[in-house]
Amino acid sequence: MRIVFDRGTLLLRGDLAEAESLPGVLWDPRVQAWRAPACHHAELTRELARRHADFHDEVRPRLAGAPPVACPELRPYQAAAVAAWERAGRRGIIALPTGAGKTRAAVAAIARTGLRTLCLVPTRVLMAQWVKTLGEAGLGPVGEYGDGRRIERPITVATFASALLRMETLGNRFDLLVIDEVHHFGAGAGDEALEMCTAAARLGLSATLPEDEMRRAGLDALVGPEVYRASVEELAGRYLAAFQLITISVGLTPSERHDYDAEMSVFRPICRAFFEAAPRASWSDFVSAAGRSDAGRRALSAWRRSRVIVRYSSEKRAAVGDLLVRHRDARILVFAADNETAYSVAREHLVQPITCDIGPKERARALQRFSTGELRILVSARVLNEGLDVPAADIAVVVGGSQGSREYVQRVGRVLRPSEGKKAVVYDLVTRGTFEVPRADKHRRALAAG
Amino acid sequence: MLPADRIQVRMAGSEAAPVWLGAEDQAWLRALIDDFARLDGRPYREVVTFLQEPPRAPAPAGKRRMAIWTFQSLCARAQPPLDASSLRDAVAVEAQSARDAGRFDRADVIAAGARRLGLPAAAAEEYMFADLPGERRLQVPEPLPDPHSLAARTNLALAQGLLRLASEVTINIHGAARAVVRQVRLRRLLCTVRRAGPEGVRLDVSGPFSLFRHTTMYGRALASILPLLPWCERFDLVARCVLRGRAVSVHLRPGDPIAAGEQPRAYDSRLEERFARDFARANLDWDLVREPEPVEAGGVLVFPDFAVVHRRDTLKRFLLEIVGFWTPDYLREKLGRLRAMPRMPLVLCIDRGLNCSAGELPPHARVVWFQKRIEPGAVLAAIESAAPECATCVERVGLADLFIDWAGRRPASDPVHRRLAALKAGDAVRFRKEGRWLAIEAKDGPIAMLSRPGCARWAAKLDRVVSARLVEMVERQAAESALEWRAELRCDRWIVPIVDVILYCR
Numbered sequence: 001m002r003i004v005f006d007r008g009t010l011l012l013r014g015d016l017a018e019a020e021s022l023p024g025v026l027w028d029p030r031v032q033a034w035r036a037p038a039c040h041h042a043e044l045t046r047e048l049a050r051r052h053a054d055f056h057d058e059v060r061p062r063l064a065g066a067p068p069v070a071c072p073e074l075r076p077y078q079a080a081a082v083a084a085w086e087r088a089g090r091r092g093i094i095a096l097p098t099g100a101g102k103t104r105a106a107v108a109a110i111a112r113t114g115l116r117t118l119c120l121v122p123t124r125v126l127m128a129q130w131v132k133t134l135g136e137a138g139l140g141p142v143g144e145y146g147d148g149r150r151i152e153r154p155i156t157v158a159t160f161a162s163a164l165l166r167m168e169t170l171g172n173r174f175d176l177l178v179i180d181e182v183h184h185f186g187a188g189a190g191d192e193a194l195e196m197c198t199a200a201a202r203l204g205l206s207a208t209l210p211e212d213e214m215r216r217a218g219l220d221a222l223v224g225p226e227v228y229r230a231s232v233e234e235l236a237g238r239y240l241a242a243f244q245l246i247t248i249s250v251g252l253t254p255s256e257r258h259d260y261d262a263e264m265s266v267f268r269p270i271c272r273a274f275f276e277a278a279p280r281a282s283w284s285d286f287v288s289a290a291g292r293s294d295a296g297r298r299a300l301s302a303w304r305r306s307r308v309i310v311r312y313s314s315e316k317r318a319a320v321g322d323l324l325v326r327h328r329d330a331r332i333l334v335f336a337a338d339n340e341t342a343y344s345v346a347r348e349h350l351v352q353p354i355t356c357d358i359g360p361k362e363r364a365r366a367l368q369r370f371s372t373g374e375l376r377i378l379v380s381a382r383v384l385n386e387g388l389d390v391p392a393a394d395i396a397v398v399v400g401g402s403q404g405s406r407e408y409v410q411r412v413g414r415v416l417r418p419s420e421g422k423k424a425v426v427y428d429l430v431t432r433g434t435f436e437v438p439r440a441d442k443h444r445r446a447l448a449a450g
Numbered sequence: 451m452l453p454a455d456r457i458q459v460r461m462a463g464s465e466a467a468p469v470w471l472g473a474e475d476q477a478w479l480r481a482l483i484d485d486f487a488r489l490d491g492r493p494y495r496e497v498v499t500f501l502q503e504p505p506r507a508p509a510p511a512g513k514r515r516m517a518i519w520t521f522q523s524l525c526a527r528a529q530p531p532l533d534a535s536s537l538r539d540a541v542a543v544e545a546q547s548a549r550d551a552g553r554f555d556r557a558d559v560i561a562a563g564a565r566r567l568g569l570p571a572a573a574a575e576e577y578m579f580a581d582l583p584g585e586r587r588l589q590v591p592e593p594l595p596d597p598h599s600l601a602a603r604t605n606l607a608l609a610q611g612l613l614r615l616a617s618e619v620t621i622n623i624h625g626a627a628r629a630v631v632r633q634v635r636l637r638r639l640l641c642t643v644r645r646a647g648p649e650g651v652r653l654d655v656s657g658p659f660s661l662f663r664h665t666t667m668y669g670r671a672l673a674s675i676l677p678l679l680p681w682c683e684r685f686d687l688v689a690r691c692v693l694r695g696r697a698v699s700v701h702l703r704p705g706d707p708i709a710a711g712e713q714p715r716a717y718d719s720r721l722e723e724r725f726a727r728d729f730a731r732a733n734l735d736w737d738l739v740r741e742p743e744p745v746e747a748g749g750v751l752v753f754p755d756f757a758v759v760h761r762r763d764t765l766k767r768f769l770l771e772i773v774g775f776w777t778p779d780y781l782r783e784k785l786g787r788l789r790a791m792p793r794m795p796l797v798l799c800i801d802r803g804l805n806c807s808a809g810e811l812p813p814h815a816r817v818v819w820f821q822k823r824i825e826p827g828a829v830l831a832a833i834e835s836a837a838p839e840c841a842t843c844v845e846r847v848g849l850a851d852l853f854i855d856w857a858g859r860r861p862a863s864d865p866v867h868r869r870l871a872a873l874k875a876g877d878a879v880r881f882r883k884e885g886r887w888l889a890i891e892a893k894d895g896p897i898a899m900l901s902r903p904g905c906a907r908w909a910a911k912l913d914r915v916v917s918a919r920l921v922e923m924v925e926r927q928a929a930e931s932a933l934e935w936r937a938e939l940r941c942d943r944w945i946v947p948i949v950d951v952i953l954y955c956r
Contacts, residue, residue: 007638007658028661030640030654037662164667168638192659192667288694291511297504304502328549340495343579350545350559352538357582362535366542375546 001055003045005172008196010036010044010059022047038171039222042200059172059198063116066154069138071111075239078105081228085109085203091224093182093204097232098413099240102205103130106178107137109203110155115176119157120193122181125363125383130157130180145170147360160190167196176201179223183210183406186218194222207413208406232409232416240416243424247440250315251432260434263306270299310431311337311400312344319429323397324349324377327425330394331370334379335411337401342381345399351377354384382407384414392417396426400436405446451673452604452611456519458512459612459693459700466691466698468608470707471513471601479517479597481507486521486590494527495584513604520604526589530580532569537578540566602709609708610676612700614669616689618656621675625683627651628741628753629714633678637671643744643751647893649878650684651744651751664692676702677711716740721774722755725799725824732826736833737761742769743917747790758797758833765842765952767916768833772824773800788812794914794954797832799824842916847890847949849924851904855931857897857944869897870923870945877920879949881912890918890949898947914954922948 001014012019012034019025024040036044041059048055074082081094082105090113096102110117119134121127124147131142134155143153146162152173158166177197182204185191194202204223210216236242252260274286281289290296320334336342339355346353352366352375363383369375370393378384378393381401396415398408415424430440458469471479485506489497501518541563548554548562557571564574579585595603613619623630627643630653634641639655646652655675657668672689679685679702687702702708717723717740729738742757760766773784788798789812796815803821811817816832818824857866869892879897882889888900888908900908924946928939 009658009661024662026661028658030642030656030661035658035661037659189666192665195662196659294504297511301503324549328552339582340584343582343584346538347579348556350541350556350563352542355582357584359535362539365539369539369543375542376549377546 003057005059007168008038008171037195038198039195041198064154066114069111071108077230081105082108084227088227090201092227095206095209095229098207099417103133116154116174117176118174119178120163122160127157127159163193167193171196172198174199179204182206186215241418241422241424245426247428249432253314256309260309263302266302267299310434312341316429327395332377332395333393334397336381336399339381342379345379351379354378354380392419398428405443408443451614452607456516457611466700471604476597478507478509490590491587493585497588517604520607524591527586528589530577534581605707606709610673613673615691616672617660617664619689621653621687622646623682623685624650630678680710729826752787768795768797770797842952842954845951853899853901856899858939861940879918916952918949918951921950
């Protein structure tokens with residue numbers, strides 16, 4: 001019996017007794033052979049060996065391994081995290097706060113195992129950052145899949161989107177899978193990128209794992225269990241900068257308040273009526289239902305306009321101006337609710353925006369200037385939320401947005417990269433008498449929970 | 451193809467019917483096109499804001515959202531006249547220097563940044579963000595689409611958007627199936643081809659991973675099939691999708707307003723095209739037939755590349771396959787299919803570089819090796835040296851072969867009588883094995899059953915059948931049946947079909 005890799009799956013050809021009891025194996029009538037997802041490769045071959053089955057494993061081509069490098073020096077918690085991952089059979093997730101050095105832990109894992117490694121990252125910007133870090137650690141030259149590049153090397157970095165497209169051909173060429181921001185997986189969509197890879201060793205990295213049990217179970221099966229966790233609270237002060245959270249309560253001008261109330265008076269009755277009729281429905285259920293009637297569509301339009309009023313109100317404008325002046329000497333990150341607001345801040349205060357619309361060259365140039373101090377203010381909507389290695393910033397100004405508590409915690413994490421005597425400050429601008437108040441409470445609770 | 455959140459369907463049980471745009475939508479489509487024309491040259495963020503507002507002309511919201519997406523996909527965004535990225539960088543650096551010096555004045559900073567690039571301050575203010583998607587200006591297509599063509603494009607985008615969400619599709623095709631099969635193989639999908647009636651084929655298309663769970667990773671490849679289907683004589687397609695969290699079937703039928711894409715290429719490769727041209731120039735006695743009837747091989751249908759048919763004696767007929775592609779998987783699969791084909795006269799043209807061993811090739815095939823170009827002379831030599839093998843003959847399935855009372859034992863209301871009444875001489879029919887018995891069926895079902903001796907005679911010949919056609923319809927009356935069987939009859943008169951079968955001679 002032969003096992004071959006076929007476009008992200010394993011084909012088992014030849015005589016095979018009791019194949020249906022093998023892990024992940026199903027009969028494929030389309031090709032008259034047994035088939036299993038590639039991620040079951042190690043488990044499957046172990047089981048076949050246990051049954052003393054006669055088989056030829058032709059899945060893995062002969063390829064060069066990772067270049068040998070010394071393990072980088074690790075902080076105690078990083079070393080503990082990597083050791084826990086190794087003890088768990090080289091499968092599992094390390095959860096560390098932003099700025100605590102997750103990439104370094106991954107470099108250590110690659111160095112210690114010496115395995116051919118594919119690193120998956122959510123964005124092109126992060127891909128460039130990982131390529132740089134791995135190269136600096138002596139693991140270069142590093143292959144890249146994404147942003148128009150298709151270069152395979154013993155250590156390769158791919159964006160999630162490229163990995164999904166290319167795993168049909170790359171899936172049997174790596175032994176270790178490192179997944180940055182692993183919380184993006186486990187919900188079904190896009191999980192194929194992990195299921196179509198034969199790599200037995202898997203390391204997931206995240207600052208904030210999902211609380212949803214279904215997703216956790218999905219991650220467990222695809223990557224492994226959470227093997228190590230450290231919270232902001234545990235690391236703040238020693239390995240992360242100590243920080244202070246200041247909520248600045250702002251109001252609306254009379255005309256803004258008038259407009260806001262007018263919009264909400266269109267939106268609220270429709271919204272209330274819907275949730276009274278369907279108390280267990282979700283927001284997306286409401287949006288879907290509202291889109292089917294004129295009154296519902298008017299309510300959604302009013303809701304959108306109310307967000308526009310609040311997202312960068314006159315008092316928020318003034319507060320941002322004050323903060324930029326007050327912290328003239330500090331490095332400041334301004335987080336806006338959306339790209340439009342980020343551009344408004346950028347236009348008004350002539351600061352550099354970093355958004356998904358800004359090209360990689362401009363972004364790299366801006367971050368370089370930020371690290372040298374040539375620029376000391378950046379404004380972003382979502383790009384800086386996750387993973388991006390922002391040079392030491394001291395102040396975060398949250399003007400609005402953050403779709404959920406995880407995003408908020410990640411935004412705060414942007415200013416926690418430690419340095420001598422640093423005390424970071426996070427300003428949260430919250431508009432009185434609007435939806436922003438309960439949301440800010442929720443975010444604060446999430447931050448306290450780490 | 452439309453993104454999932456724009457797709458409009460009507461759900462009924464486990465079926466989802468696409469909400470097509472039609473003649474009733476022309477008025478509001480016209481108003482929408484006029485709105486876009488008015489927005490031409492405006493920054494994109496203004497366009498987006500305008501389109502989020504309720505429309506001027508009443509329009510079904512879901513359909514309008516689909517049409518807006520389609521129109522936007524036809525539009526472009528104008529490039530700014532200068533390098534806005536460098537301008538932003540210069541201004542941000544100037545602003546930081548001014549802050550450091552405690553003399554930040556917005557107008558002065560912009561002027562200084564503009565000076566760095568040799569621009570007037572007003573231009574710097576105007577174009578500082580002009581390269582960003584929301585700031586770039588809308589360029590509507592020239593000429594503007596009319597409501598009819600916008601509806602057609604939207605409908606195609608809707609159908610493709612639905613297939614984008616599919617994990618597997620089943621397509622019944624009549625005529626020109628080969629282009630579809632070719633596209634399926636090009637996109638590295640798995641495809642099982644079976645016969646569906648005498649002239650149709652059924653394709654079951656999916657990806658390797660579809661076996662385990664619903665996945666949309668093959669959706670783009672599946673959607674690429676769609677523009678080819680209108681080129682078939684007739685098709686219907688069932689796609690298994692997950693829509694709004696529910697597993698549903700989407701049925702695309704003949705008559706659905708799906709616009710045809712580009713006409714499929716006549717040949718799979720330039721090698722084939724050049725061979726066809728050279729062959730046509732080279733000889734007078736043989737015709738090269740593109741897309742001959744598919745052949746059953748190991749339970750699935752194989753589409754031979756060509757048939758070579760003698761011009762004066764059409765019973766002399768070869769199948770011709772070109773093996774010029776070289777990946778090991780492809781070669782293994784192709785040779786496997788060819789080995790499973792019945793023992794029909796077959797010429798295989800194989801690239802010398804492929805290193806095929808004789809053991810891998812179908813034993814009955816004549817092999818022509820080629821390098822870069824297939825010589826028609828070499829193919830003709832192979833054909834003519836095998837001429838006795840390629841002869842075909844005609845044999846008749848007559849009354850002696852048939853279970854004559856078979857239709858008579860069915861009441862007059864049985865569909866078999868309707869099917870028989872609709873037949874005419876020349877119609878294609880086929881054999882179908884049902885356990886120990888052999889049936890003859892037309893496109894919509896069985897029309898006759900062979901007798902026990904008929905089955906014994908024809909079962910051994912099935913792998914040599916090229917085609918079968920109806921030649922005569924014999925009317926039979928109850929009074930003509932033997933007395934002992936008359937009690938079994940359920941109608942007074944019925945039709946018995948007589949069929950001529952073309953076979954390869956051995």
